[in-house]
Amino acid sequence: MSAYQPVIGLEIHAVLETRTKMFCACPVVGSAHQPPNAAVCPVCAGLPGTLPVANRMAVEYALRVALALECQVARTSLFARKSYFYPDLPKGYQISQYDQPLAQDGRIAIHTSQGEQVVRIRRVHLEEDTGKLTHLDEDGAAATLVDLNRAGVPLLEIVSEPDLHSPEAVRAYAVAIHSLLRYLGVNSGDLEKGLFRIEPNISLRPEGRAEFGTRVEVKNLNSFRSLERAVAYEIQRQAARLDSGQPVVQQTLGWDDARGITLPQRSKEDAEDYRYFPEPDLPPLVISEEWLEAVRAGLPELPHARAARFRRQYGLSAYDAGVLTAEKAAADYYEALAAAAPAKAAANWLTGEVFAWLNGHGASIQEFPLPPAALAELVHLAEAGEITPNTARAVLAEMLATGQGAAEIVAAKDLRLVADPARIAAWAEQALAEHPEQVAAYQGGKSGLKQFFFGQAMRLSGGRAQPRALEDELARRLDKIED
Ligand code: ADP
Ligand code: MG
Ligand code: ZN
Secondary structure (H helix, E strand, C coil), X not given: CCCEEEEEEEEEEEECCCCECCCCCCECCCCCCCCCCCCCCCCCCCCCCCCCCCCHHHHHHHHHHHHHCCCEECCEECCEEEECCCXXXXXXXXXXXXXCCCEEEEEEEEEECCEEEEEEXXXXXXXXXXXXXXXXXXXXXXXXXXXXXXXXCEEEEEEECCCECCHHHHHHHHHHHHHHXXXXXXXXXXXXXXXXXXXXXXXXXXXXXXXXXXXEEEECCCCHHHHHHHHHHHHHHHHHHHHCCCCCCCEEEEEECCCCEEEEEEECCCHHHHCCEEXXXXXXXXXXXXXXXXXXXXXXXXXXXXXXXXXXXXXXXXHHHHHHHCCHHHHHHHHHHHCCCCHHHHHHHHHHHHHHHHHHHCCCHHHCCCCHHHHHHHHHHHHCCCCCHHHHHHHHHHHHHHCCCHHHHHHHCCCCCECCHHHHHHHHHHHHHCCHHHHHHHHCCCCCHHHHHHHHHHHHCCCCECHHHHHHHHHHHHHHHHC
């Protein structure tokens, strides 16, 4: 196969979690539990004679993202009509932004195995979502149901420059944007429900060539894993075509996750097909200096800065700091835990046992049953050497199963390690007394038998002897015998 450089740019659509829709007062219903067409009014149903009014909160959310991405925010931007005909679009056009978007020219840093990379953001703009279609085939009679609950829900589109060159970088970029939107509190982050949609544009060019190749756009990706797989697949597919002298056809593709392949959806529209023109029913969107500054002042600490602070403040590795700050809720949990337990041990427990539990249960940190204070109690017992690491893990399982506290379980099951010199001495004495032949062998020079005595004494203690104390006691006694 010849050497090609993959060139990839992403379009990300994120549903803004505002209370009401983009241009009307209908509620935004993120869940599928709402009955169809329960949140619809004449505006979002596209009835003639109605007028849209822009949602101030949606604009504010968009400003948060634009500022966090270090974009140039336009003091005046325009809404535009993007026309196409499809039953999920009641007006026959979507209100979007076109040649004068809210924000342009931003950047975000991502981390891959190749190190840090800055990805340029081309634009950030506001638009509205479409309705949802359900295709039925009842008794052979095809029918399509239209649900307009989603029609008019605010969407933020974030378009990157084609700065990405590998599936790994594409994933890192999508994860970084996802994390950022969660930190900013503007998006639920739910890929499976279609509230965060990722569309990669992928092309190849011969290594060293400046000019871009023909690209395809892939839709229907509902996980970061499918994103990475779809991009890797497209790179292979396009390389094979180019190698065999066939051109790449510019088109929109769907991703079939079960088969692990992309499939043609439709040939690509050009901008002319949409007949964009300024939306006559909405005034230009004007952002005052004061508003922009107020939004800037209200921005929370962002993932990148928080990871840097975690390294400084808690002495964490870059890796741990990155893992712990990727999700705002996990970072919040960590800080609460680290306030009550040693920071490094807190990080180990969270990235180890807790994340494993979450993975195993397909749960998020918000669903983890133990509050930080409860886990801190266990971390303290383990760190102080009061229980063994194995016992600590068993106690965690018990806490999760019963809701009991760590100290309570340790006390009830008598799991605390014993360091009391009299009891340690008794176990050591008994172990030696029960094995006179081995003691004799030890005296004869078989120093390896120390391990054996340790094991015997530990067994007598039921595994509860404090290991260092027992080791010392045995050594003292055996050395005395040697003298
Ligand atoms: P549209 O898809 O609406 O025509 P653009 O042309 O602005 O919009 O591009 C959309 C996305 O495609 C952007 O993220 C951009 O970086 C990316 N892109 C543009 N050209 C290429 C290319 N040749 N290869 C890969 N990605 C590209
Ligand atoms: Mg596109
Ligand atoms: Zn409405």
